[in-house]
Structure formats: C-alpha cells, structure tokens
Amino acid sequence: MGRWEPAAAERLQHAALELFARQGYERTTAAEIAQSVGLSERTFFRHFADKREVLFRGQDEFEAAFLEGLAAVPADAPAMAAVAAAVRAGAAWFVDERRDHSRLRQVVIDANPPLLERERHKMAGLATSLASALRERGVTEPAATLAAESGATVFGIAFGLWIGEGEQRSLREIADSVLAELAAVTGTP
Amino acid sequence: MGRWEPAAAERLQHAALELFARQGYERTTAAEIAQSVGLSERTFFRHFADKREVLFRGQDEFEAAFLEGLAAVPADAPAMAAVAAAVRAGAAWFVDERRDHSRLRQVVIDANPPLLERERHKMAGLATSLASALRERGVTEPAATLAAESGATVFGIAFGLWIGEGEQRSLREIADSVLAELAAVTGTP
DNA sequence: TGCTTGATGTCGGTGACTGACATCAACCGT
DNA sequence: ACGGTTGATGTCAGTCACCGACATCAAGCA
Numbered sequence: 178m179g180r181w182e183p184a185a186a187e188r189l190q191h192a193a194l195e196l197f198a199r200q201g202y203e204r205t206t207a208a209e210i211a212q213s214v215g216l217s218e219r220t221f222f223r224h225f226a227d228k229r230e231v232l233f234r235g236q237d238e239f240e241a242a243f244l245e246g247l248a249a250v251p252a253d254a255p256a257m258a259a260v261a262a263a264v265r266a267g268a269a270w271f272v273d274e275r276r277d278h279s280r281l282r283q284v285v286i287d288a289n290p291p292l293l294e295r296e297r298h299k300m301a302g303l304a305t306s307l308a309s310a311l312r313e314r315g316v317t318e319p320a321a322t323l324a325a326e327s328g329a330t331v332f333g334i335a336f337g338l339w340i341g342e343g344e345q346r347s348l349r350e351i352a353d354s355v356l357a358e359l360a361a362v363t364g365t366p
Numbered sequence: 367m368g369r370w371e372p373a374a375a376e377r378l379q380h381a382a383l384e385l386f387a388r389q390g391y392e393r394t395t396a397a398e399i400a401q402s403v404g405l406s407e408r409t410f411f412r413h414f415a416d417k418r419e420v421l422f423r424g425q426d427e428f429e430a431a432f433l434e435g436l437a438a439v440p441a442d443a444p445a446m447a448a449v450a451a452a453v454r455a456g457a458a459w460f461v462d463e464r465r466d467h468s469r470l471r472q473v474v475i476d477a478n479p480p481l482l483e484r485e486r487h488k489m490a491g492l493a494t495s496l497a498s499a500l501r502e503r504g505v506t507e508p509a510a511t512l513a514a515e516s517g518a519t520v521f522g523i524a525f526g527l528w529i530g531e532g533e534q535r536s537l538r539e540i541a542d543s544v545l546a547e548l549a550a551v552t553g554t555p
Numbered sequence: 556t557g558c559t560t561g562a563t564g565t566c567g568g569t570g571a572c573t574g575a576c577a578t579c580a581a582c583c584g585t
Numbered sequence: 586a587c588g589g590t591t592g593a594t595g596t597c598a599g600t601c602a603c604c605g606a607c608a609t610c611a612a613g614c615a
Contacts, residue, residue: 180561180562180563180611181562181611185563206601206602207602207603208602217563217565218603219564219565219603219604220562220563220564222602222604223562223563227602228601228603256551257551257552293487294484294486295483297487297490298482298487301486319523319544319547320547320550322523323519323520323523323544323547323548323551323552324551324552326515326519326522327516327519327551330511330512330515330516330519338508355508358509358512359552360552360553362445362446362509362512362516363446363512363513363548363549363552364553369579369580369581369592369593370580370594395569395570396570396571397571405595406594406595406596408595408596409593409595411572412593412594415572416571416572417571
C-alpha cells in the first residue's frame with residue numbers, strides 16, 4: 178500500500194496507553210512513544226496537539242453519536258427528553274467489547290491529574306455541543322445549558338458505574354437508571 | 367517589616383492578569399511576570415504549580431464558602447436543598463465589588479483554551495468536594511454526585527449571567543432563579 | 556517521464572518546569 | 586550582644602513539551 182505503515186495515530190495511541198500503564202505518564206516522553214512505533218517525536222506532535230491528547234483520539238466519534246441521538250428526537254419534545262435520548266445514544270456507542278479497554282484507560286487517566294483535567298475538558302466540550310444543539314432546536318437559555326450539563330453528568334456517572342468491577346448491566350441500562358435518579362434528586366426546588 | 371515586599375503571590379497574580387490582558391497569555395512568559403514585580407522566574411514557580419494557576423489563586427476561599435453554606439443546613443434536609451444553600455453561600459462570596467475584576471479575568475480566561483481547561487477543572491473539583499460533603503451527610507450515590515454537579519452547573523451559569531453586560535441583579539439573586547429553572551427542566555423524567 | 560502530493564525526518568529554538576545549592580535578613584534563645 | 590536557625594529568595598544547569606522551517610521520497614497523476 179503506502180510508503181509508511183498505516184494508522185500511525187492509532188499505533189501511537191496504543192503504544193502510549195501501554196507505556197503510560199507500565200511506567201507512568203510522567204516518566205514517558207513523547208519521543209519514547211513515537212520511537213516505540215518507529216516514528217519521530219515530531220511526527221507524534223503532528224498527529225496530536227499535545228501529549229495528553231494521545232489518549233483522547235476518537236472522542237469526536239462518540240460525541241457524534243450523542244448528537245445523532247439528539248437529532249433523532251422530534252423537535253417538539255421537551256429539552257430533557259431530547260437530552261435523555263442523546264445520552265442513550267452515546268451510551269450505546271460503548272458496546273461491551275470496549276469495556277476492558279475503557280477500564281485500563283480510565284485507570285491511567287485517574288492516576289494522572291493532567292489527564293483528568295483533559296478528560297473533564299472533553300466532557301465540558303460535549304456538554305457545550307449538546308447545549309448548542311438544543312438551542313438550535315429552540316430551547317432557550319439557561320434551560321439548554323442546564324439540560325446539556327445534566328446529560329453530561331449523567332453520562333459520566335453511568336460510565337463510572339459501567340467501568341466498575343462486577344457490573345453486569347450495559348451502559349445503556351445504567352444510563353437509564355441514573356437519568357431516573359436525576360429527576361428524583363433535582364425535581365423538587 | 368520583612369526582608370522582601372510582602373504578598374508576593376498576590377502581586378504576581380495581579381501582574382499576570384494585566385500582562386495576559388494586554389499582550390495575551392501565550393505571549394507572556396512566566397519569567398516576564400516575575401520580573402515585572404521584581405522576582406525571579408524560579409520564585410514564580412514556587413508560588414504557583416504552573417503558569418495557569420496564577421489566575422486561580424483564592425479559589426479555595428470561595429470553595430470554603432460553598433462548604434460552609436452546606437454545613438449550615440440541617441442534616442435531614444433533602445440533598446438538593448442543601449446544595450441550593452451551598453450555591454447561595456458561594457454566590458454571596460462574590461460581592462458586587464468583585465464584579466469588574468471578575469469580568470476582566472473571565473475575558474482573559476475565555477480567550478485562552480488552556481485557562482478555560484483549568485477553570486473547568488476547578489469547577490469539577492468544587493463539584494467533587496460538594497459530593498463528598500453530601501456523602502458525609504448520608505446522601506447516597508449517585509444522588510450525591512448528581513446534586514453536587516447540578517449545583518456547580520447552576521453556579522457556573524449564574525456566574526456567567528452576573529458577569530454579563532447590563533446585569534443588575536446580585537449573583538445571589540441570579541443563582542436563585544437558575545436553581546428554580548433547574549427543577550423545571552430536569553424534574554420530569 | 557516528469558510534476559505534485561503528503562506523510563515523514565531533521566534541526567534548531569523557545570519556554571515551562573525542576574532539583575540542588577547558595578544567600579541573607581529577621582528571628583530566637585542564651 | 587551573639588551565634589544558630591529559619592524561610593523566602595536567587596542562581597544555575599538540566600529535561601522535556603512543543604513548534605517553525607526545510608528536506609526527503611514513494612505514490613499517484615498528467
């Protein structure tokens with residue numbers, strides 16, 4: 178095929194996760210990751226804006242699932258119902274085959290503050306996208322942001338449970354139960 | 367008094383905000399900030415763990431206001447009522463005299479992705495603290511995290527409105543109205 | 556056959572951050 | 586008053602994240 182091994186970004190991502198898990202995030206240099214797959218440090222930074230980003234490749238894909246889930250809801254549905262559909266669509270993206278990989282990834286992220294910070298940033302970005310999509314559907318502020326942020330929170334909690342040891346339910350099922358709890362908790366002013 | 371000018375961290379913070387506002391975050395080096403107040407770059411990093419942190423000094427104070435607000439609520443109050451009290455206490459910390467400073471600070475933060483990322487991280491930390499305090503009050507998961515994150519979201523929205531041009535209400539008043547809207551938006555599953 | 560393209564390598568530089576060690580005024584006990 | 590201690594600071598040298606500029610070269614296309 179090509180002149181180079183294909184899927185450079187993907188190879189870098191896998192190598193990075195393994196190195197981070199084995200010897201720690203701080204003690205792994207970008208140059209080391211790159212060389213472990215036969216590339217130069219400079220090429221690493223052509224694929225990823227910074228060192229943390231290497232663990233967040235594919236995020237857009239899953240954010241797209243969220244937004245498609247939202248788009249599939251009738252335009253006159255209440256904001257929170259639309260968000261719930263988006264959350265369910267996002268949850269469906271994480272099929273059970275991804276669970277082990279997600280677990281390892283989360284262990285690494287949780288152990289490294291810079292990676293945690295980036296993850297929260299991504300979640301916040303997802304909420305921002307959701308809010309923007311809601312506004313295009315005619316939802317006004319601050320309802321759009323409230324609903325969107327709540328959706329992101331619900332997803333985050335459900336994801337954490339899904340990753341947990343011994344959890345058998347699918348992410349989709351867990352998300353549904355957390356959504357129900359949200360209404361119970363915040364519903365009474 | 368002392369051998370050195372006092373309040374080094376505070377002087378650094380003010381100088382940093384001014385330099386960031388005037389010439390941009392990226393084009394301002396830590397050494398430049400330090401020298402502008404007669405200190406060395408090394409000393410800058412003794413006061414702040416990293417360059418971004420210089421704009422977030424005092425965060426703990428305001429987080430403490432949140433937690434004190436929560437502690438003042440009777441232990442048998444519903445989770446969301448306790449969170450509402452915490453949000454109001456946090457909001458009360460931002461008296462009107464802080465508004466102009468907050469505005470300038472926010473302009474700088476909003477213009478620089480690394481600062482935005484740090485700010486979200488701080489908000490997430492606040493939510494985590496709140497959730498932890500709720501758990502100590504006997505609130506179970508996932509209700510504790512849902513309530514805490516909702517509180518942080520409400521505060522963030524209210525703060526944004528308070529900063530907005532022409533806004534006359536106090537942060538406290540705005541927070542109350544956003545809290546009411548939260549119940550309306552998320553209350554129906 | 557020769558031109559263009561795109562992913563990569565090489566090189567040099569800037570700036571964030573750190574560890575080790577030195578400094579020296581203020582303070583404290585005697 | 587004196588000597589030891591303390592704590593905020595300076596200096597220096599080093600590592601590593603990240604970037605701009607330029608070179609390379611196989612694949613594809615005219």
